[in-house]
Amino acid sequence: MKRIFATLALLGAVLVGNPAWAEEKSAAPAASAPAATAPAAAAAAATEAVPAAAPVLVANKGDNAWVMISAALVILMSIPGLALFYGGLVRSKNMLSVLMQVFVTFSLISVLWVVYGYSVAFTEGGGFFGTLDKLFLKGVTVDSVVATFSKGVVISEYAYIIFQGAFAAITCGLIVGAFAERIKFSAVLVFMVIWFTLSYLPMAHMVWYWAGPDAYIDAAAGEAAGKTAGFLFQKGALDFAGGTVVHINAAVAGLVGAFLIGKRVGYGRESMAPHSLTFTMIGASLLWFGWFGFNAGSALEASGGAALAMVNTWIATACAALSWMLAEWLLKGKPSMLGAASGAVAGLVAITPAAGFVGVIGAIFIGLLAGVICLWGVNGLKHLLGADDSLDVFGVHGVGGILGAILTGVFAAPSLGGTGVYDYVANKVGDYDMTAQVIAQFWGVGTVIVWSAVVSFIAFKLVDVVIGLRVPEEEEREGLDITSHGESAYHH
Numbered sequence: 001m002k003r004i005f006a007t008l009a010l011l012g013a014v015l016v017g018n019p020a021w022a023e024e025k026s027a028a029p030a031a032s033a034p035a036a037t038a039p040a041a042a043a044a045a046a047t048e049a050v051p052a053a054a055p056v057l058v059a060n061k062g063d064n065a066w067v068m069i070s071a072a073l074v075i076l077m078s079i080p081g082l083a084l085f086y087g088g089l090v091r092s093k094n095m096l097s098v099l100m101q102v103f104v105t106f107s108l109i110s111v112l113w114v115v116y117g118y119s120v121a122f123t124e125g126g127g128f129f130g131t132l133d134k135l136f137l138k139g140v141t142v143d144s145v146v147a148t149f150s151k152g153v154v155i156s157e158y159a160y161i162i163f164q165g166a167f168a169a170i171t172c173g174l175i176v177g178a179f180a181e182r183i184k185f186s187a188v189l190v191f192m193v194i195w196f197t198l199s200y201l202p203m204a205h206m207v208w209y210w211a212g213p214d215a216y217i218d219a220a221a222g223e224a225a226g227k228t229a230g231f232l233f234q235k236g237a238l239d240f241a242g243g244t245v246v247h248i249n250a251a252v253a254g255l256v257g258a259f260l261i262g263k264r265v266g267y268g269r270e271s272m273a274p275h276s277l278t279f280t281m282i283g284a285s286l287l288w289f290g291w292f293g294f295n296a297g298s299a300l301e302a303s304g305g306a307a308l309a310m311v312n313t314w315i316a317t318a319c320a321a322l323s324w325m326l327a328e329w330l331l332k333g334k335p336s337m338l339g340a341a342s343g344a345v346a347g348l349v350a351i352t353p354a355a356g357f358v359g360v361i362g363a364i365f366i367g368l369l370a371g372v373i374c375l376w377g378v379n380g381l382k383h384l385l386g387a388d389d390s391l392d393v394f395g396v397h398g399v400g401g402i403l404g405a406i407l408t409g410v411f412a413a414p415s416l417g418g419t420g421v422y423d424y425v426a427n428k429v430g431d432y433d434m435t436a437q438v439i440a441q442f443w444g445v446g447t448v449i450v451w452s453a454v455v456s457f458i459a460f461k462l463v464d465v466v467i468g469l470r471v472p473e474e475e476e477r478e479g480l481d482i483t484s485h486g487e488s489a490y491h492h
Contacts (some may be wrong), residue, residue, distance in 0.1 A: 070297025085283025093479025147212025178254025243353025320347025359417025
């Protein structure tokens, strides 16, 4: 009996001691075992002292797919879209030379973009240039991401690189239309290297470089991030897809070139009518198609904002084609295919800076005005300037770009159906000051006109001194297809 009591007493002592196997099942509060919970409390305190790691942002596959498709569409705009549009507008003896200039310019700028262009345009540096930290895309991997326009949303950096590179390539290609049919091929290439480096890259940095929305966590952080942005971004200039960076920039360069290279032999005395409006119409149609990637892709997300930009691009272009055609019909008595195609391109240009900022009504107004005003640009303004801008680069891209950039400041107002300007600190659309925004738009327009004009003048002069700008008169009369490339676009 004593042994039984002793055994029961021992068992009770073990149970009261609450061993590890019993603790796992115990529902007793933690206070009943202070020795066991002290290390846990210390660990919790240590965890609280160490800040939580920032979440790793992963690109959304849908956004990535949209930006990559958009990049392909922009490439389609250059080759074959722009090449055919320009090629159809020149005389048959110069068709191949224009195709060659656009095609090789696209190739050249694509290489330069990867070597140093992306780094200079889209790394944090000063207000006008980035750095050389990403030469040859150094440090970019398949896991690298860049910001979009929504907090916490990113896309693959490689997708962004090719998208922006396609923009750079077509911008340089646009310039060749202003001095088509008379420039040396070697002069085109050397000029493009200089102009791309000193005009396109700084303008892209000035307008589009910023730290991204996630940097704007509060007022102080937002102010600090704002100081790292490009010069015109800090000024508040809006350019959704390249009214200043692409169109005005290229148009001013083309106009300077037209002045410095001089008029074509026989200009004003001989017929220089387009040799194939069929090709021009096909080219314009490819430009319109590809421009959906140009504008809607600039939203950087497969979002409602991209859809808005796409609708605006569609409707503004249609309005401009109609308004140019109708105005020409009234003035000249007949509507022309050249007028309709030119009007469409004018509408595309004008809506580019505004595409993601204005409502549909704003897009309609911009399109209708672009058709009429750019018609004046290629007729009245061209005669006032007195330059032989062969394919009316300034009349369409310069005038249309200026018009669109300024009207962006008007029609972006929420009161007129626009989106306004998003305040990333307050996480809402901010109060809209139309006057201040239009002034900011003028800052953008004025800066690109002066910057591009100065760089272009210096670049053309340097090229002229080193290798010469213009082919000899006898080669120009024979045509650049044969004399510059030893080939002909046609054999008939």
